[in-house]
Amino acid sequence: MEAEIISIGTEIILGQIANTNARFLADQLRRLDINAYWQTTTDDDPKRIQAAIRQAQKRAQLIFVCGGLGPTPDDQTMASTAKAIGVELALDDDQWQKIQADFAARQTQMTPENIKMAYYLKGGQPLSNPTGMAIGAYLNHQDHTYVVLPGPPREFKPMVTQSLIPLLKQQFGSGRAIYSHNLHFLGQPESLLMDEINQILVDARIDDVLATSYVQPGEIQVRLTIHDVTEDQALLRLTAAEQAIFKQLGQYCFGIGEHVTLAAQVVKLLQEHHWTITSAESLTGGMFQSTICSVPGASKVFNGGFVTYAAQAKEQLLGVSPSIIDRYGVVSAQTAKAMAEGCQQKMNAKVGVSFTGVAGPDALENQPAGTVWIGIAIKGQPTQTRLLHLSPKMATRQWIRQRSVQMGLLYIYWALQNKTN
Structure with missing residues (x-):
């Protein structure tokens, strides 16, 4: 079975957003032994959308058209698809009632264009949208199968996994396990x-x-x-x-597993061991704490932490001795150690983790961007410090900060895996 994925969106063409939907859909199709050998991207122009669909008809049996199902004037995908394959649009009355009820509940004024989100390809079937208002469409027509899907990933992915995949399995299941x-x-x-x-x-x-x-x-x-x-x-x-x-x-x-994150694994182990954690962050600016708090149940292991960007804040909030900073600098193993121990003691937590370094683009204390020290202070154990050399030539300032957080989580994960009470 050969398929083509057509991604619609001027913002994709201009490079303003990454096309994560095509990657996700191709991966889902691979699991069904369906090969998306062709992937096309075009803007919101109706003529170019129709041309892309007609080109796909020449080389693929299964055609996906993704994006552009909203109520704004540039959302032309459903109508353009219908015109390209020679069918009309049909109104899903139930969906239209749901849309109207949603606007009424939010006390938001509707515009005439909102009805566009309730149309699908006539002769096919609507695809329900578990997290949004715009429905999709699934149509078998003249030796082709057409699937129309929304653009926002938060709507796209649930529609694919919950509404589309069962239909694809039924029609195109290869029987290969x-x-x-x-x-x-x-x-x-x-x-x-x-x-x-x-x-x-x-x-x-x-x-x-x-x-x-x-x-x-x-x-x-x-x-x-x-x-x-x-x-x-x-x-x-x-x-x-x-x-x-x-x-x-x-x-x-x-x-x-399918939905595993390192932060969730760390929080889970902290809960199992009845450990609490805190942090003191310099270059990461609270990102570690935000990552921990994004996990449900984090309040059981995290009571609070510190963002100590300036040297003065490290001294005043964490009790880091000025002599340490004067002698070794803020980008040092000694400062990372003092920060980790300081936050761990201040919050009376089992684990204190610190981040200090240079996110870039400029150097600091003659240390190049990407130099990061992480401290891990665990009550009753010697404090450990680790040095990262993250190349700014291969990454952005934000990536250096994110990578530092992930490596900090990994070091804590290792400590939890090898814990001693």
Whole structure:
């Protein structure tokens, strides 16, 4: 089965946003043994949308048209798709009633264009939108299947997984059994990690399991996949592959599954161990604390922390001795240690973590951008400090800050994995 993904949006063409929807959809299709060999991007112009669809008709049976289903004048996707394939639009009365009720509940005035979100391709079926107002469409017409989907990722992804995938499985299920497990890694370069994983699978004679990687912010996701076996056989082979990988690379793997984050894993372990955590942040500016607080249940392990950007704040709020800063500077192991111990003592927490360094673009204290010290103070244990060298040539200031937070979480994760009471 061959498919084409057409992404609609002037903001994508102009490079104002990243096209994450096409990547997500292609990954979902791969799991169904559907290959999206072609991916096209065009702006909101109706003529170019129609031209893209007509081009896709020549080379793909399954055509996805994504984005542009809102109520504004530039949202022309549903009407343009209908015109390109020669069908009319139909109004979903139930959806139109829901839209009107939603506006009434929010006491917001409607415009005539809002009805556009309740139209779909006549002869097909509407795709429900679990998190938004604009419905999608699914139509089989003259040897092609057309799928129209919204643009905002918060609407796109739930519609794909909840409304679309069951229909695709029913119509295009190949019968091939495909089983996958996701592993989440941090702390190793992608190329080195994949070389080691592939060699591990060869040495363990598990060559029927395929390992592929996907770099995301804050982690490397590795998918182990096996085809054409029973579910029991797949579980045995995937488990064997995981165990072989963990034996050599376990310290870099922080979880298995579809929706795993390092922050959630750390919060979970803190709860299990009845530990509390606090932090003192300089270059990260509160990002570590915000990341911890984004996890449900964080209030059980986190009571508060410090943002001590200036040297004076480190001295006044954390009790860092001025002599340490004068002698070693703020970008130093000694200052990171004093910050971690200071916040841990001030909040009476089990764990105190500190971040101090240079996010860039300029150097500080003759230290280049990307130099980061992280301190980990655990009550009853010697304080540890770790140095990161994050190249500003390969990343932005924001990436350096995010990477520092993720590495801090990883060090805490290691400490929790090897905890001693």
